[in-house]
Amino acid sequence: MRRFLLFLMTLMTFLSVNAQTNTGNIEGVITTPEGNPVPNVNVTIKGKKKHVVTNEQGHFEFNEIPYGEYILVYSFEGETSQEIPVTVPPVSTETSKYNLSLNARxxxxxxxxxxxxxxxxxxxxxxxxxxxxxxxxxxxxxxxxxxxxxxxxxxxxxxxxxxxxxxxxxxxxxxxxxxxxxxxxxxxxxxxxxxxxxxxxxxxxxxxxxxxxxxxxxxxxxxxxxxxxxxxxxxKKPRFNFGGEVNMRVGSYDLYKPSVDIYGPISQSVAFRLNGTYEKANSYRDEVHSERYYVNPSLLFKLGEKTKLLVQGDYLQHEFTPDFGIGTMNAEASRPTATGGKRVTPVSRNTFFGAPWQYAKTTQATASIELNHQFNDSWALNALGGFQNYERDYFSTERIQADINGKWKRPLGKTNNKEDYVTGQLNLNGDVKTGSIGHKLLIGADLEKVTSTALASDIATVVPNGIYDSINLLDPTMYVRRTDMPQASWITSTKNPVTRFGAYVQDLVSLSEKFKLLAGVRWSYQQANRSKATTLATNAVKEGAVFQIDKAFSPRIGLVYQPTDHTTAFASYSNSFSPNSGMDIDSNTLKPSVIDQFEIGIKNDFFDGLLSANLTVYRIINNNLSQQIQVFKNGDPVQGATTLRELTGQTTSDGIEVDLKSQPIKGWDILAGYSYNNMRYTKTSGRFGSYVEGERLVNSPAHTANATTFYTFQNGAVKGLKVGAGVYYVGERNAGWNTTYSDNNGALNDRLFQVKGFATADVSAGYTYQKWSLLAKLANITNTFNYYVHENYSINPIPPRSFVVTAAFKF
The missing domain is CATH 2.170.130.10 (TonB-dependent receptor, plug domain)
Structure with missing residues (x-):
């Protein structure tokens, strides 16, 4: 028997007959070979507008079906489907078994x-x-x-x-x-x-x-x-049963978002899906607006019994107000030997320091094809090809960094960044045996070509030194703000092409019933060609000096121990590399940084899958961190800034993670997790330009946690009512830039500041009746105030208390 019939779906069809109306019911239960029910299977009656989905017990039912012969169509997410003939009333009372053309994956x-x-x-x-x-x-x-x-x-x-x-x-x-x-x-x-x-x-x-x-x-x-x-x-993928959803979402700050999702068969071998949405919103931030358009069509072709082709594409257009938030001000030095020091500007969450005209326009279009072919019971081929075009046109005041009194000279930034990305992948999967030892073999290769294009403007000459005007973050009346938009032109276009290629092999070896070994290696090649800068006025081209090729092997090995069917313990090691930009003291390109990752853990399913509890412990070491050089070739120490780099220093990330998920009773879902991370500099020289050993890296909180739960009432007068809640925590973290030594005598360049941890809580409630549903959420119910920090100039407050409501009709 062919391997794609690895599991047998047992369908027990009972037909209850109504002699007076000549109608009957079709009902059944779909289970796995082990007897476990399979929910969310789409079941339709071919040629009829009849469609149901199996419930948590794998049960489905059609009521009052006239006598006759019908074809039931079963499908999982549209990936495959099977047609099964049934008769009302039944020709026999014996239980029938049917094969459903789905593989285990x-x-x-x-x-x-x-x-x-x-x-x-x-x-x-x-x-x-x-x-x-x-x-x-x-x-x-x-x-x-x-x-x-x-x-x-x-x-x-x-x-x-x-x-x-x-x-x-x-x-x-x-x-x-x-x-x-x-x-x-x-x-x-x-x-x-x-x-x-x-x-x-x-x-x-x-x-x-x-x-x-x-x-x-x-x-x-x-x-x-x-x-x-x-x-x-x-x-979302096409399906071979017709259906879809239209919904309307509204929320705080004039959020309006209609969406449509429709799918179905075009023929017996072709299915389609079309997603689309429009979104328009203001913001809790003054003078900030957003408008988005999105469309996502896809087609699924069954080219044969063993071959499928999936074609997908999408297009996103997003126009919005760039917003650097509330920024920072200079503060007193936090350490006696340090210079600098920053603090977040003490203003309200909604305060906007930008210009009324500033804009960012982003477009992204992607297209992909995916071919899946099953050669036989053991071997399958997966081939993918993709294209992406990305562009952002941006013009804005930016980088809010004021002096100790709140005075800030507003700089302007005008950029246009494009990216063309072409890729292909080929993966051959084999499920074979050598004697009594099983192998899940992966052999693959991928190729990527990325061309980035950056336009630069003459904004620094249109406004002197690129400074728009001066304002005071604490006293808006001190200066008269400028409101006009300067007229700047593009002057240069710089292209940076990068090509990546990789070939890899991986094997999961089943050594015994309880022990498995995962081992593999990848060879990677990355080539960054010289940049080409074109002066647009003359079309003169200037080629960059850096041509860089990086090559490396990336091994991986892991051991799996499974004492029972519901428990896995594992340990693994992997190695990777990270390319570095810049040149060393001999004007050579820098070699990649080498990174070692170690991970051990345990995965548990309790009570037949009603509760999952996983624990993971890890260590990640960046062995040769790229830093500014500290000594010139003649032995003189570096006294100022230089673009020359060297591979010195080390970072280490240690951590522990706990994952929990449970469905204790039907309709009740619980998801929770906790993580601890200690990401710090572990080896530095203590000299000019190097980092401070032991200091935690910016944007790496020690603690994060999440918990969410939803319950849908299954019976009684409140059947269809849904309630839920979520709590999310991000711990205290460093922000700004990590501290560096400003000389070789222990003086520090301190631009680091701390951000307190915060927790937000959401509550939700909704109701579903037949094909209609209404769901509402109140987010950040405690109105917690905190912010996300990029370096020390983009300090974006988190949203305040807000609501969102979605009304939907599924057909």
């Missing part, structure tokens, strides 16, 4: 999306069919139900459910910067459907089905990624 993905254990299923971001329980690494998947229940507007609303991953900054409110285990997750660590995407565009959550977070080492699978983890957004 698809089934587990569905189960993990709909709730239950956090350790079941597979994660798309893992590139192979390794079950989460077999993976020697922490994985968190936030499913669609959580995204919908919390009415997530931005990716940060989803990420706050993942312990150890947190929003660390929101520079000018133009983008969200996340951190994991002390490390910044920038463009290289953010993915959509397995493709790297520019994190400068805030993703649209209405099209997201789930968000996967693979913590720790991911260099083997994705090459040049920062340590700490990667984030992958999975968009």
């Amino acid at each position: 698809e089934l587990k993905e569905v189960i993990v999306r709909i709730g239950g254990s956090i350790n079941q299923g597979t994660a798309r971001i893992g590139k192979s069919n390794i079950p989460i329980m077999d993976l020697p690494q922490a994985v968190t998947i936030i499913g669609q139900s959580t995204i919908e229940n919390q009415q997530a507007q931005r990716l940060s609303d989803v990420i706050k459910n993942v312990n150890g991953v947190y929003l660390g900054g929101a520079r000018a409110s133009t983008q969200e910067t996340f951190y994991a285990r002390g490390y910044n997750l920038g463009n290289t660590n953010t993915f959509k459907n397995g493709f790297r995407v520019n994190s400068g565009a805030m993703p649209e959550m209405s099209a997201i089905e789930s968000v996967e977070v693979l913590k720790g080492g991911a260099a083997l699978l994705y090459g040049n990624v920062a340590p700490g983890g990667i984030v992958n957004m999975v968009t």
